[in-house]
Amino acid sequence: MTDFNKIQETLVNLDAEGVIQLVNDAVKEGTPASDILNKGLIAGMDIVGEKMENEDMFIPEVLMAAQTMSQGVEILKPLLGEDDTSAKGSVIIGTVKGDLHDIGKNLVAMMMESAGLTVHNLGVDIAPEEFVKQIKEKNANLLCMSALLTTTMPMMKQTIDAVVESGLRDQIKIMVGGAPVTQGFADDIGADAMAPDAGSAAKKAKAIAG
């Protein structure tokens, strides 16, 4: 019987070798790969995200945990089916037009991936019409936008307006973030959610689009 808590705990403790050992053991025991992924690794990353939110863990540790998790996922990949992650959300994420900052946005994308969501990271300087096009193409149900400058924050509103105009607003949730972005601003521009850090972003994404 695989002890999923042990996998989670070992991941949270950043013991990469231990995690790989436990994943291999679980596979040998015949535990379904989807369970090892969802109840072990993804559940472990959820804890990491929470700890990050509470400032019990910091970015370098979160990166190390994510790296460890992806090593575990590599072992499971050949055994996983198409539909084996519990989170079903499809996320479009990018930094708005005129803004080239990507460090925070990439952390958010990484945490969402680790949470089991399918993430399409478009990069930086993304125009409203490109966001709209990608929502359609990827059939996404969550749009995440980042802006790090007070001068580019209005572009979030313009992007939301473009989504409304395209008729896609009803099928997609919208989350915004970035250093100058506040809950008040998110409310004003008609976003569904605001996340102050990567840990809470992944949690909220799963809650509203998972």
Added chain:
Amino acid sequence: MFEVIGERINTSRKKVQAAVEEKNAEYIIDDVKKQQEAGANFIDVNAGARIGHEKEDMEWLLNTIGPITSMPLCLDSPDPAILEMAYEMVEQAPMINSISLEKDRFDTMMPFLKGKDCKIIALCMDDKGMPVSSDDIIERAQKLINELEAVGMKQDDIYIDPLVQPISTDSTKGIMVLDAVRQIKKQNPQVHITGGLSNISYGLPERKIINRTFLTLMMDAGMDSAIIDPLDSKIMAAIKTTDMLLGSDNFCMEYLKGVRSNMIKS
């Protein structure tokens, strides 16, 4: 001598924004005086946070600050129209924050700078984003220096910001900037190096010790200016102490003065 650009008059700070909204001149004057007493060499003025109000906010801030300080100001806006207005309002040649190699920014700022008596902060940013290596920073810095010199700016008026990036996401980001700064200073000894430092500690706890220690390393590499909070007495003490250790404080006079006035404590 290290030059401190005081960053506090920025409407993205809640108290400053409130003061601007309420036209509370007293608060702004008091803050500027405190920065001056703490050793600031320039006062940065950024009125960008209240979207749609930048022009009136900048005008009010400059009218408020102008009469009470003899210090040069650092006019902080991406909008040349606002900078043009602000430039006309200040008594002393200001510092302008900033130009970069991003095409829109560059193309609008170059005509503004031509023929102006000012100092300029030049960010090593281009349309590809943040620099990814030392060479990248050096190349961008050199391009900025060459372009600015070509419109008549003196090297001594150019302040290159190499763009410090978080060490938390990549442990080589400290060395990357330090190496670049050494090289830029070697090729252009008259050019200044400035910038914010707090990005280095993004995502880590106890950020101030990281910022201070990095500042010391950056000063050794050739950084001779920074955009910081002059009321952070520990970072100001680190600057004075490092200035002394690097040989620019004869007979340790400034250091001792700092200790006697209680500004420097171990």
